[in-house]
Amino acid sequence: MVSNRKLFKIMILILAITMLTGCAPGRKLVQISFVDAGQGNGGDNEHPIFQNSVNNSGWGDGAAIVDPVWIADGADNDTDPDKNEPVVYVRSKPGTPSKLRVDVVVEINPAGAQFSLVGMDGTTEYFRKDNIKATGANQKVSMVGSANLPTSVSILTKTFTWKVILTGGQAGGTYTLDTSTHKIYVIYDTPITANVEGQTNKLTPKRLDFAVGAAAGKSNLVDAANEIAKKVRQETGSSYGFMFENPRWLFYARTNDNVDCHHRAALAASAFGIVGIKGHVHLVYPTVHPVPSAPSGWSPNSTVNDYVSTYTDSRKKYRFSSGCIQDEIFQGNNFEGNIRVEDGSTDDGNAWWTIWPLKQHNNAKELLQWYASSHVQFWTGTCGTSGTVPVPAGNLANKPKIIGGPN
Amino acid sequence: MNAEISKNPSRKVFLVLGFALSGVCTVLMLSGCRSAESVSAPENTPNAVSEAESLQSQYEFESLPDDVQLIPRLEIELPYGIEEMVVWPSSEYIDEHYATDDISDQLPPVYPERAMEDAKPIVPGGVSPEAAVEEAEWWFREILKEEWIPHDLRERLIPIRAEAAQWSMVIGRYQTQGHTIQVSQTRWGIVVVISPAFEGNVDEAEEFSRMIFDQFFTRGEEMITLDGQSISDAGEQFQAYLLDETRLPGPDAIENWWGWIAWYSDGRSIAIFMNKRIAGQQHTPTPDDPWF
Numbered sequence: 001m002v003s004n005r006k007l008f009k010i011m012i013l014i015l016a017i018t019m020l021t022g023c024a025p026g027r028k029l030v031q032i033s034f035v036d037a038g039q040g041n042g043g044d045n046e047h048p049i050f051q052n053s054v055n056n057s058g059w060g061d062g063a064a065i066v067d068p069v070w071i072a073d074g075a076d077n078d079t080d081p082d083k084n085e086p087v088v089y090v091r092s093k094p095g096t097p098s099k100l101r102v103d104v105v106v107e108i109n110p111a112g113a114q115f116s117l118v119g120m121d122g123t124t125e126y127f128r129k130d131n132i133k134a135t136g137a138n139q140k141v142s143m144v145g146s147a148n149l150p151t152s153v154s155i156l157t158k159t160f161t162w163k164v165i166l167t168g169g170q171a172g173g174t175y176t177l178d179t180s181t182h183k184i185y186v187i188y189d190t191p192i193t194a195n196v197e198g199q200t201n202k203l204t205p206k207r208l209d210f211a212v213g214a215a216a217g218k219s220n221l222v223d224a225a226n227e228i229a230k231k232v233r234q235e236t237g238s239s240y241g242f243m244f245e246n247p248r249w250l251f252y253a254r255t256n257d258n259v260d261c262h263h264r265a266a267l268a269a270s271a272f273g274i275v276g277i278k279g280h281v282h283l284v285y286p287t288v289h290p291v292p293s294a295p296s297g298w299s300p301n302s303t304v305n306d307y308v309s310t311y312t313d314s315r316k317k318y319r320f321s322s323g324c325i326q327d328e329i330f331q332g333n334n335f336e337g338n339i340r341v342e343d344g345s346t347d348d349g350n351a352w353w354t355i356w357p358l359k360q361h362n363n364a365k366e367l368l369q370w371y372a373s374s375h376v377q378f379w380t381g382t383c384g385t386s387g388t389v390p391v392p393a394g395n396l397a398n399k400p401k402i403i404g405g406p407n
Numbered sequence: 408m409n410a411e412i413s414k415n416p417s418r419k420v421f422l423v424l425g426f427a428l429s430g431v432c433t434v435l436m437l438s439g440c441r442s443a444e445s446v447s448a449p450e451n452t453p454n455a456v457s458e459a460e461s462l463q464s465q466y467e468f469e470s471l472p473d474d475v476q477l478i479p480r481l482e483i484e485l486p487y488g489i490e491e492m493v494v495w496p497s498s499e500y501i502d503e504h505y506a507t508d509d510i511s512d513q514l515p516p517v518y519p520e521r522a523m524e525d526a527k528p529i530v531p532g533g534v535s536p537e538a539a540v541e542e543a544e545w546w547f548r549e550i551l552k553e554e555w556i557p558h559d560l561r562e563r564l565i566p567i568r569a570e571a572a573q574w575s576m577v578i579g580r581y582q583t584q585g586h587t588i589q590v591s592q593t594r595w596g597i598v599v600v601i602s603p604a605f606e607g608n609v610d611e612a613e614e615f616s617r618m619i620f621d622q623f624f625t626r627g628e629e630m631i632t633l634d635g636q637s638i639s640d641a642g643e644q645f646q647a648y649l650l651d652e653t654r655l656p657g658p659d660a661i662e663n664w665w666g667w668i669a670w671y672s673d674g675r676s677i678a679i680f681m682n683k684r685i686a687g688q689q690h691t692p693t694p695d696d697p698w699f
Contacts, residue, residue: 239516239531240690241538242545256538260689261527298657314686318658325652331519332529333689357525374523381652 026109029162029178030138033067033103034087041144042098045090047191052206056253061202068105070180086183086205090190090276091219092148100145100184102127106164106177111136114167119143119160126160152219153275154186155212185212188224189276196273197266197281197311199247203274207249210235211274222351225277225341226360232268233358243267262337264355266311269339278342281311283335284368286328286377289392292319308364309335319379326381328389336371340364365396468557468581473498477580477589477600478676482642485669485680487694492591492598493678495580496567506568506575506699509535514572514697527689530696536566539699543577543592546683550599552625555588557581572697587676588623594698595682602676609674612646616670619677626663635670647671662686 036044051062071083092098104127108115113134119127127143150156159181165174185208193201214231215224236257243263245251248270251259259267265281272279294302295318302318309315316335317328330336336354338361343351345362352361354371361367372391379386473495481490496504514533518526534542544561557563564579573593580589585604590597601623607615620630633655635648649669663686670679684691 233525239528239534240688242542244545254541256534256541258534258538260687262687262689302658312687314658316658323653327658333527334691335689337689356527357523359523359525370523374519374521374526376519376521 026107026136027164027166027175027177028107029072029180030105030107031068031072031083032070032105032180032182034069034089034182034184035067035101035103035142037089037099037101037144040097041101042090042092042096042149044190045098046101047088047090047187047203049086049088049208050202050204052204056250058204058206059249059251059253061247062204067103070182072178081180084181086185086208088185088187088191088203088208089149091153091186091188092151094151097148099148102143102145104141104143104162105138106141106162107136107138108132108134108164108166109136110134110169110171113169113171116165116167117141117143118163118165120163121147121158121160126158149184149186150219152186152217153188153212153215153224154184155209155216156184156186158182158184187212187275188215188221191276192273192278196279197269199270201247201270201273204249207271207274210252211271214271215275221277221341222343222360224275225272225279225351225353228271228275228277229268229339229353229355229360230358232264232271233355236264236267236356260337261333261354261356262311262335265337265339265353268353268355272339272341279339280341281337281339282364283309283311283313283315283337284364284371285309285315285335286317286330286372286389287368287391287396288317288328288377288379288389289395291317292321294318295320295325311337321379321381322383324381324383326379326383326386328377328379330372330375330377333375336367336375338364338367365393368396369393466554466557466583468559468563468583470563471580471582471587473501477587477602478671478673478678479644481645481647481671481678483638483640483647487596489593489596489598489680492576492593492596492680493600495578495589495591501565501567504567504569506536506539506566509537509699511535511699514699530693531690533572533697534699536568536699539566539575539577539594540564543579543590546592546597547579547590549685550597550625550681551588551590551623552627555583555586555623557583566699568699572699573695575698586623592683593694594696595692595694597681597683598678599681600676600678607672607674609644609646609672612672612674612677615672615674616648616677638669638671641671644673645671662688 034046036046049065051065052058053060053062065085069085069087070081072081073079074082089100090098104117106117111134115132115134116128116130117132118125126145126147129141129143132141159179161179162177163174164177166172191203210231211228214228218224218227235252236259239258240260241256241258243251243259243266248267251267262281262283269279269281291303298318302316319326338352338354340350340352342349345351348363350363352364352367354367361370369391377389379389476495478493480493484490511533516528516532517530518528540561543564547560548556563581564577567576567578569575576591576593578591580587587602589600601619603619617631621627624630633650635650638647638649641647647669662684670677
C-alpha cells in the first residue's frame with residue numbers, strides 16, 4: 001500500500017518532469033486541412049492545387065498538394081510549420097455566400113474533458129466549435145468560417161490564432177494552442193482545368209499568382225478577364241513566334257517572349273481558366289463578299305464567310321484567278337487571334353479581346369472592322385496582289401457566325 | 408515525281424518560274440505572306456521514349472571539318488540567291504561572323520502605314536542569336552525524323568551574322584551512320600543537304616531523292632508523291648526539280664513547309680530548298696525579314 005506521503009512525492013515528481021520538459025499537459029494544434037464548405041456555404045468551393053514544378057522556373061506542373069496543407073512544427077531545428085501550402089476557394093457571389101471550412105486536428109487532454117475550439121482572425125472569432133469531448137489523442141474538428149469570402153477575386157493572407165477553451169475541472173480555462181498563417185486564393189468561379197484549348201490547365205501557386213494577382217479586386221466577369229488580358233499582353237513581346245509548350249504556361253519560362261497573337265489568346269484562355277473564367281480562342285480571317293469558289297479540290301472551308309474560326313480551324317479564303325492561286329490576307333498577317341468570353345451582353349452575347357494589339361471589343365464584327373482598318377485586306381498570289389478588299393460590313397451578320405460558338 | 412517542262416533545256420523557263428516566285432515573295436513581303444489551312448499549334452517536342460529515340464540514343468553524331476562541301480552549288484540562279492545556302496562557310500568566315508551579341512534593337516520592325524496602338528508589324532524586327540538558334544532547332548525537329556537529330560543539337564547550331572540581317576543564318580551539320588546532314592536556315596528559308604551512306608547516280612536522281620525523302624524527312628511519305636517539274640538546264644552533273652503551288656494538292660501542302668522552291672541532286676547528295684511555312688503561323692516569314 002502506497003502511503004499518502006509517497007503519493008504526494010510521486011505527484012511532485014510528475015509535475016517537475018512536466019515543467020522541465022516544457023510541455024503543456026496534452027493540448028496542441030496538430031494540422032489543418034481546408035475543404036469544401038458544403039451546401040449553403042459555397043458547396044464544392046475548394047479546389048485542388050499542384051506544386052510549382054522544380055524546373056522551368058516553376059511554371060510547370062508539380063505534384064498534387066494534399067491535405068493537410070498545414071502541419072505544426074515538429075522535431076526539426078526551426079520553429080516554422082512543417083508544412084504550409086496555399087489553398088483555393090471560389091469567391092462569394094450575389095445570393096451565394098462562399099466560406100472557408102477547415103478540418104483542424106488537435107490533441108486535447110484530459111480525455112473526456114469538454115472543450116471549445118476557436119480560430120481568431122485578429123480580434124474576430126472566425127471559427128468556433130463548442131461542446132467537443134476530448135479524446136486525449138488526435139481528433140478532427142470541422143468548422144465553417146463565420147465570414148463570407150469576398151465577392152472579388154483576391155489573394156488573402158489570413159493568420160488564425162487557435163485557442164481551446166476547456167470547461168470544468170481543474171484545468172478549466174482558455175489556452176492558446178498555436179497560430180497558423182494561410183495564403184488563400186479567391187477565384188472567380190470553378191476553375192477550368194480540362195481541355196483549355198486542348199490542354200490540361202492545373203492550378204499552381206505560380207499560375208495563381210499570375211492570374212488571380214492580375215484580376216485581384218475585380219468582381220465582374222468582364223473586368224476580371226480584362227485585367228488578365230492586360231497582364232498576358234504585358235508579359236509577352238512585340239514580335240511573332242511559335243507556341244510549342246504544353247502546358248502553355250511554360251512559355252513564361254523561356255527567354256524569348258515573342259509568340260503569335262492567337263497563342264497569346266490561348267495563354268489568356270489558360271489564365272482565365274485558373275480563375276474560373278471560360279475563354280474561347282478564335283481567329284478572325286479576312287472577309288469578302290461574295291466569297292469566290294475555292295480552287296478545284298481545295299478545302300471548301302475557304303469558301304465560307306464564317307469569319308470567326310476556332311483556335312485550330314482555318315477559314316482562310318483561296319481563289320483561282322488568272323491561272324494563279326491567291327489567298328486573302330491581312331497586311332502582314334494571315335489572321336487575327338482573339339479570345340471570347342460569354343458575358344450575356346445584348347449585342348452578340350460575348351466580350352472579345354485581341355491580346356496583341358491589346359483591345360477589348362463588344363463583338364466580333366467590330367473587332368474585324370477595327371483590325372482591318374490598320375491591317376488592310378488583300379488577295380495575293382503568284383499573279384500579284386489585289387487592291388484593298390473592304391470588309392463587307394453590310395454582309396456580315398450582326399451576330400457573328402462562330403465555329404463551335406453559341407450561334 | 409517529275410514532269411518535263413521542256414524537251415529543250417531552257418534556262419529561261421526556270422528563270423521565269425524563279426522570277427514568278429520572286430514576284431510572289433515580293434508580294435508576300437509587302438502584304439504579309441500566306442499561312443495556314445489547318446492551324447493547330449505545331450508540336451514537335453519529343454514524345455515519350457519512342458523507337459526513334461531509342462535509335463537516336465544508339466547513334467554516334469560526329470562533326471565535319473569546315474572545308475568539306477557536300478554538294479556543288481547550282482550554276483543557275485534560284486530566287487533570292489538561295490542556291491548559295493548549300494555552301495558551308497570556311498572556318499575563318501565562321502569565326503569572324505559568329506554572332507554573340509544581340510543587335511535586335513538595331514533591326515526594328517516595320518509597322519503598317521495606318522497602325523493602331525500596339526499594332527503587329529508587317530515585317531518583324533530582329534531577334535537575339537539565342538532566339539534564332541532556338542527557332543532553328545525547332546525547324547530541324549519539324550523537318551527531320553527524330554532519329555537523325557542529336558540530343559545536343561542546340562550546341563551544334565552556329566549563328567552566323569551577315570551584313571544584311573535577312574541573310575543571317577543558323578547552320579548546323581553532322582555525320583551519323585555514314586549519312587551527313589547539313590541544314591542552313593535564314594529566317595525565311597531552309598536548305599537541307601543530305602549525303603546518305605547509300606549511293607545513287609545522277610540518272611536515277613528521282614529514285615535517289617525519293618529514298619532520301621522517305622528515310623530522313625518527317626513528311627517523307629507525302630513528299631515522295633509530289634510532282635516536281637524537271638529543270639532541264641541544271642547542268643549535266645545535276646538533276647533539278649521545281650514545284651510551285653499550282654501543282655500542290657491543296658492548302659495543307661502549301662502551308663506545311665513543302666510549299667518549297669526546288670531540289671537537286673548529283674546522285675551522291677541532295678539539296679532541298681524550302682521556305683519556313685507552317686500551319687498556324689500568324690505571319691509567314693518573307694525573304695526580307697531580318698533575323699539577328
